Amino acid sequence: MTARNILALGAMSLLVLGTGSALAQQKTLTISVYGIAQDAYKAALYDPFEAQCGCKVVVESGTASERLAKLEVNASAPAVDVIAFSDANALEAANKGLLAPIDPAKVPNLADIYDFAKDPLGNKMGVGYTFYGTSIVYRSDLVKIESWLDLFKPELAGQVALPNITGTQGPITLFMLQKAIGKDDPKFADAIDLVAEHKNDVVTFYNSGSQLTQLLQQEEVIASVTGRFSWPSLMKLDMPIAWAAPKEGQTGGMNVLALVKGAKDPELAHQFINYWLSAEVQQKLAEGLVDSPVNTKVTLPEDKAEGLTYGAESAKAINFLPPAQQLENRDAWLSGWNSKVAN
Template structure:
């Protein structure tokens, strides 16, 4: 009878090796916004999984809920990479929930706009997309818009929508109103006073961008501040709409990425950030109208460029609200708003 021990031993080693390989497959957990997740899976997650040989799990929600989860699991993180607004990331950084980044580990870092580099200070984040907020108006009803002050015109009384101050775009609108009317302080008091003065002219203070499509489609409003990423949806209303870049510029917002403190998968998170910032991925997302690119090497055809915050004119016009200012003033703005406008 042949000695079968060597074969059994070899077979056992093979099974152990297979089990070890299976055990080595790692999972990167991402906290992100819920919007456009199928397209992020197509252009970011699935291609990256093929590269890294890892799995990706995505948890979604708004800024506040996701920051709260990071805080609840501070001692033993369950998230590796978090995507937030710039001021949301600053809040997380102030709470010690994200770790400083080593930008030298990102080979595509040199290709992005300067404003996307270290956007909240302290090396805690990198910008991955921007958006502009300009003014959209009905060209058949309005003679044209050249300034944010035009929202106060008598012919637009009862025909405008403005963002609620509690939304992401609310502080951006406050900034532009303050800038247009000569405000000087960082509390945007002039902007708040001017908006309060025309509150009865506003059809609604919108809580989300989806409301604007209905308001324009139903002929309820003729002008409104609009985020560039919703422009293509507004045009589907069939109304004669035009986009205006006012003389004072456009409000601008930025979403950023950060690595959670004590993440056990920080190396994978760095790899995914770099992949996300690459010309190829940024181009793919812009072409599908998911996110406007921060990589300066992205080149878009005219029909796609129109719906992104892209090109020299758009970039020059951007006016960012400092994230630290939003954190400092947000509760005060909401209190004033509730007293003067929401009552």
């Protein structure tokens, strides 16, 4: 072997070693999210973040209960860095010591999001990345809805669907009914009594948005409670369906991003949370009708805005059910519902 060949071989070895070293040093961020709209998230969020950070994003998905259980099992050696949860699920995880505080100084995009989303759990344990409104949808040619109590008007008997207590829409419906009744009771006793009184007038206590769409389409119901995320599919129905603006306001929910306690790379986790909250990412997800934006710099045309909970006015109209109240009272709600409504 000539000296030239030896040198060439040495250079090639160094190149291979250098490549292997670079691959070994590539950072990995593992996130836990809901399984919906993952293709849209990949295009708008995961791939651009990977290009920006030179890292790899590993996605784990599943239901909230599955992912919370997994977080508990791996508490001593967490496999996840960032988790996306409902506000109540995130507070439950925080109360169990599974989350770490977010450092606002490392998330500058916090300055551009709605105030209610900046620290919804308290103690900087999470930040809202999307929210939605919940109200009453109804056949505007057949009935008029001005209050949450209108769901129980005599002319609506046998033509109303309500969400089941076990879904996300059930408790917040009781929250607004209790508010409309005018009695402050975190256990929603009056609201549960009201539903129980009229339970035979309710066509069904639905468990999924697809059920509601079918019921409206088949004209089995003319009014129901639903989240804004169902609105795009309802708008496609060839019938006059309106979104109510009850005098008591609307309710809704919020999803949050949280930093897992013991995350392998908290710096990279903060970068990812900050990127998700950016106007650029929030704009793309909103345009795809994936998430209603919390970033106030997002601007949408009317056709896109109609399918989301969008804008300061819509945000201001929402009465959020505090996550602490959800955790403290959900057993009482379920017990009251099972004994009076589901029996």
